[in-house]
Amino acid sequence: MSFAVNAAPPRSGPVTDPIRVMVVDDSVVVRGLIGRWIDEEPEIAVVASHRNGRLAVEDVERSDPDVVILDIEMPEMDGLTALPKMLAKKPGLIVIIASTLTRRNAEISIRALSLGAQDYLAKPETNSGVTTSVEFRQELLRKVKHLGAARRRRAGRPPAVPPASTGRPASGRSFAAERPGGGLGSTRPMGRAAAAPQPAARPQQPHAAPIGGRSMAGIKLRPYSPQMPRVLTIGTSTGGPQALAVLFGQIGRAIDKVPVLVTQHMPPTFTAILAEHLAKVAGRPAHEGQEGEVVKPGIIYVAPGGKHMTVEKSGTDVVVRLNDGPPVNFCKPAVDPLFDSVARAFGSSTLALVLTGMGNDGENGTRTIARAGGSIIAQDEASSVVWGMPGAAAHTGECSEVLPLDQIGPKVIRILGGQRL
Missing domain, CATH: 3.40.50.180 (Methylesterase CheB, C-terminal domain)
Incomplete structure (x- = not known):
């Protein structure tokens, strides 16, 4: 799939309590690129960036991220080794595994899901591929926002709300945002790269018993x-x-x-x-x-x-x-x-x-x-x-x-x- 990505409008002001993101990847190019993408989104912010799992584990309590984007193959400590250590220090942490589409990495990613990672990202095999892949950028931002918001709801914290003048998403459409209670609320812009549309807001069904009496x-x-x-x-x-x-x-x-x-x-x-x-x-x-x-x-x-x-x-x-x-x-x-x-x-x-x-x-x-x-x-x-x-x-x-x-x-x-x- 592909999505049009237009120039991001300037921020009109700070966002209260944005979703906090840690980026862990041994490529300085990838870390910098993901950091720039996230910085263009009012609802999310990078709070730490590390080149290996060891540094991420040591920093996870101090940086206090909501979401970690975790590479698999890194020096000193790989992602699979770092994952349980981070979750032990910060239960409930959202970890998104980023890996290329090789059989070995697919096996590791699915194993990581069984160890507590919440989701995965199919990462292009080269830095240039990451740079030019609109789909990868789109998926990354969508998953960070949705999983970060879900974690905050479970913790009883309100979602980050962007300034009203941050503009419309790239497609020119507004998409439904999730309410703190988990339902679907009124539409609002989702930032520069538009997330996949969620179901439109629905009125509550009446409590009168339907067919079958339930x-x-x-x-x-x-x-x-x-x-x-x-x-x-x-x-x-x-x-x-x-x-x-x-x-x-x-x-x-x-x-x-x-x-x-x-x-x-x-x-x-x-x-x-x-x-x-x-x-x-x-x-x-x-x-x-x-x-x-x-x-x-x-x-x-x-x-x-x-x-x-x-x-x-x-x-x-x-x-x-x-x-x-x-x-x-x-x-x-x-x-x-x-x-x-x-x-x-x-x-x-x-x-x-x-x-x-x-x-x-x-x-x-x-x-x-x-x-x-x-x-x-x-x-x-x-x-x-x-x-x-x-x-x-x-x-x-x-x-x-x-x-x-x-x-x-x-x-x-x-x-x-x-x-x-």
Whole structure:
């Protein structure tokens, strides 16, 4: 994907309590470049910059960052070694791993996520690539802002508010900002490089009981489908690898009865490694989906990075389709194409999960599955790293439940086991 980046308007004044960022990278060029990008954003500020993990660990308490952008390969102490040391000194710290798209770095990045990192950035392989990549800059700023804001909400601190005259984002559009309470509020500029749009503000759903007689915290819920699921499909983004590991560690053999289709927002190479990790935790086969293969029960199919994965009927079978179309919801792979296709292929026998992630990918697919008579479970806000995707799905009023992550696996087991709901 690409985004237009225009000249940043001058700041009109200081921002109260901006999100504090530490940059850790052995390249002075990369440190300087990221520092300049961040300095052009009113809501965020660099408080420390280090060339290796050892210096970062020694300084993390004094600098007190909200977010650390952490390189993997550095002298003296690499990122993977530094990560647990920083988290031990500063629990709740947001760490974003930055790595190039090699298999080794993908494996290390996914391991870092299991050790407490919150997210990852696919870094261009050369300094010149970093300098010219609008996409890398866009993703970095978006993730720092959203994850930093989420951390402040959990800590009960208000988000940084930029001066009113900082101007409009590059695209000329304003995007919805997240309220301190985790909902979606009125629009405001997001700074020089516009973040991917979040779901628009939604009025609170009425507390009157919807069809099925259920509601929760103003969110309408609909009854589960009476049909036994013939497929489990999952969409997730930020925090997804950790959430998927928890989920598949719980459900294990329960998926022997259905194929499992997963879209996780990840670049190429990373999705192949993710599939390998899911196979280990689930004790079931898992791999990237391949064009034309028949989906079978007991197998986990992961959408390959850089392609959309869908399914379609082919005689009595359902087969995987991959396409290289444009990004959907700024994502490729995206959840909505998968959910839409699953609804067409499996109808009311669909069980879908929307897990932690930024943005609103999966919102339209949730509606499509509901219209086909299927069932959707969304992860709740408290257990989500970012309650963008599951929050958007929940606010459609088409989910059957909104659950903490640790309750989703047991619920899936009961549903696949034939429990009437």
